[in-house]
Amino acid sequence: MKNEQLEDIRILQQECEREGFTLKLNWETLRSRNGVNKNDFLHYDGLKLVGFLGLYDFGNKAEMCGMVHPDYRRQGIFTKLLEEAIRSAVERNYKVILLNSPAQSHSGTEFLKQLPCEFAFSEFQMKWSETELGDYDDAVVRPSRRDDEETEIQLDIQCFHFTKQEAKDYYQRILYEDTLKTMMIEKGGRAVGKIRVDHSGREAWIYGFSILPKYQGKGLGRKALKKVVAEQGQLGYEIFLEVEATNEHALRLYESCGFKTIQRQDYYQYKG
Structure with missing residues (x-):
């Protein structure tokens, strides 16, 4: 991934996290993408990144986490990004597709309720x-x-x-x-x-x-x-x-x- 795109993602993450939660975007993985598979899905409004979804490979499963700028929600942006990422995951034959949302993100939880998915587990981030x-x-x-x-x-x-x-x-x-x-x-x-x-x-x-x-x-x-x-x-x-x-x-x-x-x-x- 280009450095300019990484910077755009970082800025968008800061905007979204002002709502009081932390997104799990696996930055160490984002920085080391090799470009063999399309794992990053971005939506720009002009030069401004307003939507992002990352697909992360863990053996037989794919994890996905993303975000949309608060001013651009309810416009179908994340739905389009997710549909593209799901198609990619299905083509690559993952056995399990997991969608991740911070527990404190009301918008993320409400969006997931509208999808054909069910709660699997919670994960604690510890320091x-x-x-x-x-x-x-x-x-x-x-x-x-x-x-x-x-x-x-x-x-x-x-x-x-x-x-x-x-x-x-x-x-x-x-x-x-x-x-x-x-x-x-x-x-x-x-x-x-x-x-x-x-x-x-x-x-x-x-x-x-x-x-x-x-x-x-x-x-x-x-x-x-x-x-x-x-x-x-x-x-x-x-x-x-x-x-x-x-x-x-x-x-x-x-x-x-x-x-x-x-x-x-x-x-x-x-x-x-």
Whole structure:
């Protein structure tokens, strides 16, 4: 995407967020679009961007989030953008299409009520508040290597229910994202987990955190998470992550490490 378009999106986001909510536009992804597929749908009034919808690929599912300038609503702009994005997602054979709206956005919630979709889940966006993390010195966390490919793929299959092909495609897609760093978690000299950190400005976003099922429940993930959080904090980053509200175990883990909920995003599955 061109820098001019990114700036237009940023300005439009600021206008929309004056209503008191935060849009999840995945800026690290927007900045690294490769142009292979059309994932960004824009509507201009002359030189002014007044509508935007982004499509985000997550293996077998597509997530969509967008916005329309408050002065241009109820003119069918977002409906047109959504119809184009849905057609693209259907052509690319996604199994699940999710539409995202901030919980605090009245206009977004009301719009979704008019569509053939149903509420799927809520996701909490959490921010780390500096806190004493305790013992994590024996956690072994190192940068991912190319020979970790199969382990990364298996983690996405076993922990996030990707198919083999979806996991392979996803691995290849994120391999060359400049802002992304994948860390492998070791036990006894073997990689058994991963945690990804994506940097955007002075923010560090944690995602893809997973441990192979046979190694779960042993405190390994907690120590690895603490170690990564401590390192990012020492580098001066504000640290964020996202977790589904239904994942109570993960939610308790993050809270125990000093993360606090700052926003809620609601997801609706498209049924059209």
